[in-house]
Amino acid sequence: MGLFVLLFVGGLYSGLILAPIDYEQGEAYRIIFVHVPAAWMSLFIYMVMAVSGAIALIWRLKLAEIVMISSAPIGASFTFLALVTGSIWGKPMWNTWWVWDARLTSELLLLFLYFGVMALYNAIEDRRTAARAVAILALVGVVNIPIIHYSVEWWNTLHQGPTVTKFDKPSIHISMLIPLLIMAVAFKLFYIGSLFMRVRTELLAREQKSKWVTKLLESNH
Amino acid sequence: MEALDFGKYNFYIWASYGLTFIILIWNIVIPLLEKKKLINDIKRRNYLNNNGSNDTDLDNMNEKT
Numbered sequence: 591m592g593l594f595v596l597l598f599v600g601g602l603y604s605g606l607i608l609a610p611i612d613y614e615q616g617e618a619y620r621i622i623f624v625h626v627p628a629a630w631m632s633l634f635i636y637m638v639m640a641v642s643g644a645i646a647l648i649w650r651l652k653l654a655e656i657v658m659i660s661s662a663p664i665g666a667s668f669t670f671l672a673l674v675t676g677s678i679w680g681k682p683m684w685n686t687w688w689v690w691d692a693r694l695t696s697e698l699l700l701l702f703l704y705f706g707v708m709a710l711y712n713a714i715e716d717r718r719t720a721a722r723a724v725a726i727l728a729l730v731g732v733v734n735i736p737i738i739h740y741s742v743e744w745w746n747t748l749h750q751g752p753t754v755t756k757f758d759k760p761s762i763h764i765s766m767l768i769p770l771l772i773m774a775v776a777f778k779l780f781y782i783g784s785l786f787m788r789v790r791t792e793l794l795a796r797e798q799k800s801k802w803v804t805k806l807l808e809s810n811h
Numbered sequence: 812m813e814a815l816d817f818g819k820y821n822f823y824i825w826a827s828y829g830l831t832f833i834i835l836i837w838n839i840v841i842p843l844l845e846k847k848k849l850i851n852d853i854k855r856r857n858y859l860n861n862n863g864s865n866d867t868d869l870d871n872m873n874e875k876t
Contacts, residue, residue, distance in 0.1 A: 663841070
């Protein structure tokens with residue numbers, strides 16, 4: 591978490607102050623330094639969720655279930671952040687808060703998938719049954735991930751094309767790429783920190799009837 | 812502070828970064844609150860179990876704690 595704060599402040603500084611003004615979008619492009627890392631995280635966390643869901647289904651690993659379910663609210667919050675910052679960026683650039691184009695719609699669908707995962711988990715009483723149901727939902731939803739990623743290439747959308755994750759040289763200037771990557775790493779570290787907080791709580795909730803939890807809490811107060 | 816003046820885009824940029832802060836803080840505060848609530852719940856149940864009285868309902872417990 592300490593490293594996250596360092597990178598986050600560094601990312602803010604280099605993104606807001608050091609990076610030059612964009613010749614086409616002016617100052618407004620600076621939203622990219624939170625928008626794109628948030629969007630990357632929304633996809634990355636979903637993949638973590640789906641992979642741990644698969645592990646939970648195949649090997650019945652409790653920890654995989656816990657990582658999966660603890661990731662959902664964090665992923666949802668980053669998806670929400672990506673959508674709203676995108677909307678705030680869209681207003682001055684496209685003169686509209688929202689369009690139903692492929693990128694935006696598929697990202698919105700991702701948010702609903704996260705909500706679905708959380709709702710489904712809470713709806714089923716037994717945690718292990720719930721985790722299995724959630725894992726299946728998460729795996730089915732994986733189909734949306736490549737759709738989001740390639741939506742700007744497959745369809746003619748208002749959203750700009752990829753500027754970083756192209757196989758040839760990225761078309762973003764290095765002075766803008768560096769703060770972007772710093773922020774991306776900072777967000778990833780933040781996810782790990784926040785995930786661990788949630789994993790610990792979920793683990794405690796599942797083990798609350800076991801003796802070590804009772805003993806731990808008795809010795810603690 | 813001139814470097815942090817983004818002209819006509821001030822509102823859009825600060826709204827985005829402000830929301831980012833809120834989301835990050837939310838992701839720390841909510842897990843902390845959930846942890847606190849869970850620990851309180853477990854402690855309360857353990858207290859009930861240790862004191863063995865099945866007729867103690869939760870309303871009475873709240874008054875005691």
